[in-house]
Every structure is written in C-alpha cells, then in structure tokens.
Amino acid sequence: MSDLIDMLAARLKNKQPISVIGSNTKGFLGGALTDEPLSMREHAGIVNYEPTELVLTAKAGTALSEINTLLAKSGQMLPFEPPMFGEDSTLGGAMASGLSGPRRIHLGSARDAILGLRLINGLGQHLRFGGEVMKNVAGYDLSRLSVGAFGTLGILTEISVKVLPLPEQERTQMFTYSNARALSEMIRIGRHPYPVSAITWVNDMLYVRLSGTGRGVDAAAKALGGETLANQKRFWNSICHHMHPSFKQDQEWLWRLSLPPTTPVNSIPFEILDWAGAQRWVHAAPFDYSLFELAESLGGHATCFSGERVEGTGMQPLKPLVMQLSHRVKKALDPFGLINRGRFLEEAS
Amino acid sequence: MKTEILVAALAGGMSSNRVLHSSHETAPYECDGLTMFKARPKVVVLPETREEVCYVLKVCRENGVPVVARGAGTGLSGGALPHAEGVLLVMAKFNRILAVDGDARTARVEPGVRNLAISEAVSELGLYYAPDPSSQIACSIGGNIAENSGGVHCLKYGLTVHNVLSVTLALADGSIVTVGSDALDSPGYDLLAVTIGSEGLLGIVLEATVKLLPKPEEMRVVMAAFDDVTKAGDSVGRIIAEGIIPAGLEMMDGPAVAAVEDFVKAGYPLDAEAMLLCEVDGTRDEVAEELLKVERILKDSGATMLRVAKDEAERILFWKGRKSAFPAVGRISPDYYCMDGTIPRKHLSLVLTRMREMSKRYALRCANVFHAGDGNLHPLILFDANDPEELTRAEAFGAEILELCVEVGGTITGEHGVGIEKINEMCVQFSSDELTQFHELKAAFDPTGILNPGKAVPTLNRCAEFGKMHIHKGQMPHPELERF
Numbered sequence: 068m069s070d071l072i073d074m075l076a077a078r079l080k081n082k083q084p085i086s087v088i089g090s091n092t093k094g095f096l097g098g099a100l101t102d103e104p105l106s107m108r109e110h111a112g113i114v115n116y117e118p119t120e121l122v123l124t125a126k127a128g129t130a131l132s133e134i135n136t137l138l139a140k141s142g143q144m145l146p147f148e149p150p151m152f153g154e155d156s157t158l159g160g161a162m163a164s165g166l167s168g169p170r171r172i173h174l175g176s177a178r179d180a181i182l183g184l185r186l187i188n189g190l191g192q193h194l195r196f197g198g199e200v201m202k203n204v205a206g207y208d209l210s211r212l213s214v215g216a217f218g219t220l221g222i223l224t225e226i227s228v229k230v231l232p233l234p235e236q237e238r239t240q241m242f243t244y245s246n247a248r249a250l251s252e253m254i255r256i257g258r259h260p261y262p263v264s265a266i267t268w269v270n271d272m273l274y275v276r277l278s279g280t281g282r283g284v285d286a287a288a289k290a291l292g293g294e295t296l297a298n299q300k301r302f303w304n305s306i307c308h309h310m311h312p313s314f315k316q317d318q319e320w321l322w323r324l325s326l327p328p329t330t331p332v333n334s335i336p337f338e339i340l341d342w343a344g345a346q347r348w349v350h351a352a353p354f355d356y357s358l359f360e361l362a363e364s365l366g367g368h369a370t371c372f373s374g375e376r377v378e379g380t381g382m383q384p385l386k387p388l389v390m391q392l393s394h395r396v397k398k399a400l401d402p403f404g405l406i407n408r409g410r411f412l413e414e415a416s
Numbered sequence: 417m418k419t420e421i422l423v424a425a426l427a428g429g430m431s432s433n434r435v436l437h438s439s440h441e442t443a444p445y446e447c448d449g450l451t452m453f454k455a456r457p458k459v460v461v462l463p464e465t466r467e468e469v470c471y472v473l474k475v476c477r478e479n480g481v482p483v484v485a486r487g488a489g490t491g492l493s494g495g496a497l498p499h500a501e502g503v504l505l506v507m508a509k510f511n512r513i514l515a516v517d518g519d520a521r522t523a524r525v526e527p528g529v530r531n532l533a534i535s536e537a538v539s540e541l542g543l544y545y546a547p548d549p550s551s552q553i554a555c556s557i558g559g560n561i562a563e564n565s566g567g568v569h570c571l572k573y574g575l576t577v578h579n580v581l582s583v584t585l586a587l588a589d590g591s592i593v594t595v596g597s598d599a600l601d602s603p604g605y606d607l608l609a610v611t612i613g614s615e616g617l618l619g620i621v622l623e624a625t626v627k628l629l630p631k632p633e634e635m636r637v638v639m640a641a642f643d644d645v646t647k648a649g650d651s652v653g654r655i656i657a658e659g660i661i662p663a664g665l666e667m668m669d670g671p672a673v674a675a676v677e678d679f680v681k682a683g684y685p686l687d688a689e690a691m692l693l694c695e696v697d698g699t700r701d702e703v704a705e706e707l708l709k710v711e712r713i714l715k716d717s718g719a720t721m722l723r724v725a726k727d728e729a730e731r732i733l734f735w736k737g738r739k740s741a742f743p744a745v746g747r748i749s750p751d752y753y754c755m756d757g758t759i760p761r762k763h764l765s766l767v768l769t770r771m772r773e774m775s776k777r778y779a780l781r782c783a784n785v786f787h788a789g790d791g792n793l794h795p796l797i798l799f800d801a802n803d804p805e806e807l808t809r810a811e812a813f814g815a816e817i818l819e820l821c822v823e824v825g826g827t828i829t830g831e832h833g834v835g836i837e838k839i840n841e842m843c844v845q846f847s848s849d850e851l852t853q854f855h856e857l858k859a860a861f862d863p864t865g866i867l868n869p870g871k872a873v874p875t876l877n878r879c880a881e882f883g884k885m886h887i888h889k890g891q892m893p894h895p896e897l898e899r900f
Binding site: 117118119120121122142165171172175176178179188192194195196198199200201202203204205206207208209211212214215216220231232233234235254257258259260261262279280281282283285286287325326327328329342345346366367368370382383384385388389390392393395396397398399400402412 | 517518519520521541542543563564566570571574575577578587591593594595597598599600601602603604605606607609610612613614618629630631632633653654656657659660661698699700701702704705706758759760761762787789790791792825826827828829830831832833834838842845846847849850853854856857858859860861872873
C-alpha cells in the first residue's frame with residue numbers, strides 16, 4: 068500500500084480530521100471543506116483491466132482521461148459518460164460526486180456502473196466491498212452507497228466499474244422545437260424501442276443521439292426524421308462537460324434540477340432539458356435559494372452549481388426522517404465525523 | 417415471550433384471523449424456496465395496511481421479538497426462513513398495482529405484486545419490467561428488492577437495483593420513510609441503493625416505484641452446441657470482445673441439458689458437452705445485424721451445431737428449457753441444492769474442472785446452468801435429503817464451490833442472497849472489520865436488531881466457530897474470541 072494510504076489511515080486512527088479531494092475540478096459542489104484537503108491524485112494507476120470481462124479497476128486518483136484513452140484502445144468506454152470540468156478529473160472524484168453524462172438515460176449512472184471499491188472508513192480501516200464481477204449480492208451495497216457521498220462515508224482508494232463496448236455507430240438527429248414540443252417528443256420517443264443514447268433540448272433545438280449497429284442507427288434516424296447534426300461529438304461533449312454557452316454563469320448562478328421526466332416545462336424557464344427531461348438546467352439570481360422549494364414541490368430536487376456560493380452545501384435540504392437516517396448512516400461509517408467535514412450533509416441539529 | 421401474550425398483543429392491532437399461531441396454521445410457512453432449512457415461527461401475521469405493519473413492528477420492538485418479512489417465499493437462500501422465537505410478517509396481501517404511468521414509464525406497486533404481473537399489466541402499453549428471475553411467475557417485487565434479484569437478461573438490462581426508482585420502507589422503529597424518488601436521483605446519500613439487496617435486515621418494503629422499458633421490436637435467440645466447455649466459454653468472451661452485449665447469454669453443461677431435454681423437449685443437443693443460448697434484441701435492423709455476427713463468432717469458436725429459433729413459438733420453447741432447468745433437475749433427483757456463485761468468466765473452465773473433481777470426491781452428481789454473460793454460476797448438486805449423510809455431503813460440496821468462487825476473485829452469491837444458507841461463507845469473503853462495518857450500518861437502520869436477525873451478515877463469534885475467518889496478513893482477528 069502506498070505511503071499516502073498508510074498516512075491517511077494512521078491519521079484517522081488517531082482521530083485527526085481529514086479532507087481529501089481528487090483534482091478539485093468539482094470543488095464548487097457541496098459545502099466548503101473545514102480542513103485543508105489532501106489530493107488523492109498521486110494514488111493513481113490501473114489495477115486491472117480485462118476487456119472481455121467488461122471490468123476495469125483503478126486507484127481513485129487515476130485521471131478519467133487516462134481511463135478513457137485506455138478503454139478506447141479496446142473499443143470500450145465508461146458507460147456513464149462522466150462529466151469533466153477540468154483536464155485532470157479523477158475516477159475517485161467522478162464516483163464521489165456521482166455525476167453522469169447524457170448517456171445516463173441509456174446505459175445508467177455512475178452509481179449503476181460501480182461494481183466494487185476499497186475505502187478507508189472513519190476508524191482508519193481499509194475495507195473492500197463489492198468486487199470485480201457483474202453480479203454480487205454478498206453484504207450491503209456499500210459501493211453504491213458511497214457514490215455521490217463526496218467521500219464523507221470513507222476515503223475512496225480503489226474502484227471497480229463495469230465498462231461497455233463503444234457503439235459501432237452514432238448519429239444525432241436534430242429538430243427545431245419549442246421546449247413544450249420537445250418534452251412531448253421526448254416522451255413519445257421514450258415509449259419506442261429506438262436505440263437512443265441521449266435526448267437533450269437546448270436553444271430551441273431537440274437533439275436525439277442514436278447509438279448501435281450501422282443499419283440499426285440509420286433505420287432509426289430515418290424513422291425519427293429531422294436533420295443530421297454534422298459535428299455531433301463536439302456538441303455532446305459541450306453538454307456533458309458544461310462547455311456549451313447555455314451553462315455559462317455571468318451574472319447568475321447555474322442550478323441543476325433532477326425531476327420526474329414528464330414534469331411540465333412551464334414551471335420555470337428551463338434552459339437545458341437533458342436526460343429526456345429528467346435533468347434540467349436553469350439560472351437564477353445569486354443567493355436565491357427558492358429553487359429548493361420549487362424542485363421539491365415538483366417531486367425532485369435542486370443542486371447549486373455556482374462557484375460563487377459561500378454558504379451551506381448548495382444541496383437540497385433533506386426531509387427530516389431521511390436526514391436523521393442519513394446522519395446515522397454517516398455515523399456508522401465515520402463515527403467521529405472526521406472525513407471531509409463541511410462538504411456534504413448539513414450539520415446535525 | 418409467551419406465545420399467547422404475543423398473539424394477544426398482535427391481535428390488538430389487526431383482525432385475529434390474520435394472526436396465526438397453531439402449528440397447522442404456521443406449518444406452511446416453515447421454509448422458503450430453500451427447503452433444507454425449516455423453522456416454525458411463533459406467530460404468522462398477514463397485515464393488510466401500513467398501519468398494521470407498523471403496529472406489528474411496534475409490538476415486536478417493545479418486546480424484543482424478531483421479525484422476519486416474507487413475500488412469495490420463493491427465495492433460494494433462506495432469507496425468509498422464520499425465526500423460531502419470532503413473528504413472520506407475510507406481505508402477500510399487499511398485492512395491488514397502484515398506478516402505471518406510461519409517459520414516465522413507471523409503475524407504483526405494493527410489495528406482494530408478482531414480478532411477472534407487472535409486465536403483464538403494462539404489456540398493452542408496449543412496456544415491460546426488465547428483471548426476470550426464473551421464479552418470475554411467483555416471486556414478488558418486495559422479495560426481489562430484498563434480494564436484488566437478477567435474471568437471464570441482466571447483463572444488458574441490469575439487476576433490480578438498476579430498475580427501481582424508489583422504495584417506501586417501514587423501519588424497525590415503526591416510522592415510514594421513502595428512499596429514492598420519481599426523478600432519476602435523489603439528494604443525500606443513496607439510501608435506495610443500500611436498501612436494495614439488504615435481505616429484510618434494514619426495513620420492510622411497503623411500496624416501490626419501478627422503471628418500465630419499451631418492449632423490443634424483435635427478439636431472436638440462437639442455440640449453439642459445443643463438444644468442449646472451454647470452447648463454449650471462449651465464445652462468450654469473443655461475442656463481448658466484438659462489442660455485442662446480448663440480451664441473454666446462457667450456458668448449460670451436458671448433465672443439465674440432458675435433464676431439461678427429457679422434461680421439456682426443447683430440441684436441445686443431447687450429445688453436447690455444453691450448450692449456449694444467445695438472445696439479441698432491439699429494432700429489426702439491429703437484431704438482423706447482430707444475429708449474423710453472433711452466428712459467425714459461434715461458428716468460428718467451434719460450435720458443432722447452430723440453430724436460430726425460426727419463430728416466436730420456438731424462441732419461447734428454447735427459453736422454456738432454460739427456465740425449467742431447476743424443476744427438470746428436480747425430476748431426476750429426490751433433492752437438489754442450487755448454488756449461486758459468480759466468477760470472472762475467464763476462470764470458467766478451471767472452475768468447471770475443479771467442480772467435476774469435487775463431484776467425484778463427494779460422490780454426488782452436479783448439473784450446471786450458468787448466466788454466462790455475467791459470470792453467475794448455478795451448480796445444481798443432486799442428493800437425497802432423506803439420507804442425512806448425503807445432505808451433509810451436499811452442503812460441504814456447495815460450501816467448497818463457493819470458496820472456490822472467492823478464490824478465483826468472485827463472490828459467494830450473485831443474485832440469490834446470503835440469507836441463512838451462505839452465512840458461513842461470508843466469513844471467507846469478508847474480513848472481521850468489513851463484517852463489523854456491515855453490522856454498524858444495520859444498526860443505523862435497526863438499532864435493536866429485530867429485523868431478520870441471524871441472516872445475511874454473520875457475527876464474528878459465528879465466524880470464529882466456523883473457523884474460516886478471512887485472515888489479513890496472517891494475523892488472526894479478535895484473538896480474544898473463543899474458538900471451537
């Protein structure tokens with residue numbers, strides 16, 4: 068085991084608080100860390116990759132770009148299309164934040180892809196849960212529980228994920244539609260077994276990405292109609308990694324709303340509808356936290372994506388019972404509350 | 417607690433004709449699908465409302481009485497085995513489909529709804545619920561959630577955890593909490609993920625919202641015979657290496673094929689050492705293209721026979737054989753013991769060879785069915801439970817198979833759960849610190865430990881007795897514990 072892992076475990080055993088980050092490309096999410104963070108970036112490297120087993124295991128600090136390059140050589144990919152907000156985003160960071168790209172509606176989320184992990188809990192114990200096989204129901208699913216927990220349930224050190232083949236062909240059809248028309252099309256398309264791998268509406272255009280076999284994709288494109296987008300890779304990267312101009316935050320803050328996909332579009336002026344309507348992006352005035360209430364009333368939740376936010380976690384307040392349970396779960400893994408203080412759950416009242 | 421007092425207390429919150437305690441009333445509930453373990457519960461309750469469930473939990477918590485939840489009782493690891501001192505909470509009366517939303521492609525159901533009933537109810541909308549355990553005609557969604565059930569289509573469509581949006585749970589303290597939502601994710605920790613597959617130890621499922629998928633335009637299945645198990649295994653790796661994720665990819669060995677063919681007459685090749693079923697689904701064009709590729713790969717891998725089901729009836733017949741494998745084996749042996757390990761697929765031939773050696777050593781026959789795409793093995797050990805010595809050998813044979821799965825980097829259970837059956841093998845797969853972590857998590861949900869005690873996660877004492885504690889760096893964990 069590396070010196071870094073031994074040091075982290077030793078510090079936790081001595082009940083010293085500790086904060087970890089990957090490359091800090093998603094530092095604007097969640098609350099400010101109380102303790103000066105250490106980077107996991109040096110704990111990097113592919114541990115195991117066997118294309119025909121559809122599994123990759125890497126240390127948490129491994130760069131996603133390195134993983135993507137390696138997988139592409141064998142014609143494979145991470146199915147959840149992890150968003151990267153910087154060159155150096157790590158696998159550990161992707162899992163800790165739990166974010167997924169446009170392909171999520173087709174091949175599942177980061178949480179769906181994880182198969183196993185190693186973590187250092189709050190007692191400084193280095194533990195292993197899950198494994199490197201597709202199906203595994205031995206013990207509670209602590210791997211999935213840790214996805215999106217921002218490291219607060221334990222320091223992620225090694226992660227195994229399911230990988231999938233790159234599609235033989237991809238093609239994107241686009242349509243000039245209002246948001247209301249786009250949403251009804253998303254619903255209509257979703258009820259058909261087309262090989263759709265992303266559906267996004269932005270700037271009065273609906274984009275439908277088809278992924279699959281050559282003839283299958285072409286036949287589906289013909290059935291859907293619309294125009295074929297020329298530079299589709301660039302477009303989908305801009306949606307996935309937030310480089311599209313609609314994500315820009317000049318005077319206003321960017322918010323993510325995760326909603327039941329059929330939620331009407333007239334509730335607020337959404338700027339981007341992704342995930343076939345289930346993930347929506349909107350801007351709001353700085354320090355306006357009213358979206359929490361709105362999102363909850365619509366059966367979903369909101370997350371603030373602004374780096375200017377100085378207070379709180381920018382995350383949807385939990386319902387009282389869920390909050391109580393969450394604090395007990397945190398205590399089960401980190402009984403002294405040492406790891407990543409301030410980052411995730413609001414302090415227990 | 418005296419039975420009469422417990423019965424009287426329970427009958428205070430629900431109609432007494434749904435509080436069963438005489439031995440002829442409780443006898444039908446003495447086991448689940450794993451019939452080699454049996455126990456009569458003190459009381460069986462059949463609640464009809466959430467309030468009644470919470471009332472039962474309250475009575476049991478106040479009196480320290482264990483509660484075991486049961487759905488359809490088809491589980492194969494003894495997860496619903498009653499506790500002799502406890503209450504068996506039968507959720508069968510929660511059997512309504514509450515709502516179907518075709519546009520959002522979701523169904524809101526009570527836990528006692530049968531897995532297949534969901535797909536049947538939404539069929540006219542062109543939708544279905546993807547996870548399809550072999551017991552899908554009978555098993556209930558509450559049990560599927562407790563066990564994180566799989567099925568023959570999970571390589572492409574995932575397990576229960578990938579197909580459930582939210583679960584409403586009654587916790588041990590009688591509070592009701594919903595984890596997950598109608599959106600694709602929820603704020604805070606992913607409590608939904610940890611609830612699924614928790615084997616009734618964290619809460620009682622009161623309601624669930626499941627995802628529905630549009631039915632594929634077409635499904636085609638290829639049957640291939642091989643004269644060598646290794647060749648069959650290699651062909652699976654090649655299919656995946658060529659970028660195809662089949663909807664289903666199943667393997668059976670010679671003994672399993674023989675048992676099934678005798679029972680179902682599905683046209684399976686009786687002279688084969690191994691047989692594969694590979695299903696592709698999607699739009700017509702996709703299926704046509706993938707089918708050609710699959711046929712070519714299977715031929716190149718040395719298939720001695722290749723047949724594409726000519727129509728839907730034949731496709732269903734091919735699958736009927738596979739889905740009848742357990743009852744088919746039940747016809748050729750007084751009893752069988754179904755194992756459920758998962759291995760990295762590359763070790764298939766090693767594992768099969770070692771199992772053949774074990775079969776000789778234990779002098780028990782073994783037939784293998786295998787979810788080949790995802791490495792999930794179901795060896796069926798044939799034995800006669802009336803011969804206690806043979807039962808002991810069957811259990812030892814099973815345990816050795818599971819330890820072999822861990823040895824090659826796999827797991828002791830792919831989809832059936834640990835329950836009571838594999839509780840000792842948990843000591844082989846996990847260290848004492850890891851097991852302790854599981855117990856801590858359990859306590860976060862159920863501090864007094866009344867829900868399904870003694871299942872899924874062994875106590876450290878039990879592991880010490882079992883004598884196969886996972887040992888890290890040669891250090892014996894917890895030297896203070898007595899060892900037997």
